[in-house]
Amino acid sequence: MTTQSDIVARDWLHLQELLFRDSYDAQIERFRSSYVYRGLSDRSYELLTSLIRLGSASAILERHLLRNFRKYARRNDVPGDSVWNWLAVAQHHGLPTRLLDWTYSPYVALHFATANLMKFDIDGV
Structure with missing residues (x-):
């Protein structure tokens, strides 16, 4: 179930656009998110x-x-x-x-959010 504050990606390309929008850092010449990610397989989990x-x-x-x-x-x-x-x-x-583990990489967080195949039908964060 989505809430009003949820951002839902339509597909993989749209996800990339959402993740890396306004995140290029010219000083280090790479993308660096201003967010940290957790990567939980169930959005209802507490921190x-x-x-x-x-x-x-x-x-x-x-x-x-x-x-x-x-x-x-x-x-x-x-x-x-x-x-x-x-x-x-x-x-x-x-x-x-x-x-608690945190990462600047959305890919690392996605790995942990999707690693449990038994939870493929549950929204992670």
Whole structure:
């Protein structure tokens, strides 16, 4: 179901026009969106982290998950010893974290919005 604020592309070419309208940055000589994208397979999803979706006691759970991840991860794969760097690498490998992934690339967001074939008939964002 569309709302009054929805913008619906007619086809692939129209989608490209909508995504990249007014986004060329002459300084870097490329298109750079002024928007960030999330890429969710269902428009009804809330912006919740994978850790929060697991339920209560997320701070305690995160501490244990990250400790175990650090124990078995290759230290050379993580630049520096910042907890933020560890969280980013852990999330990349599928660990539930307090981080949300965002991208400037509409194509990356489209990938994640359409990756689940079981949701082909649900509007994503």
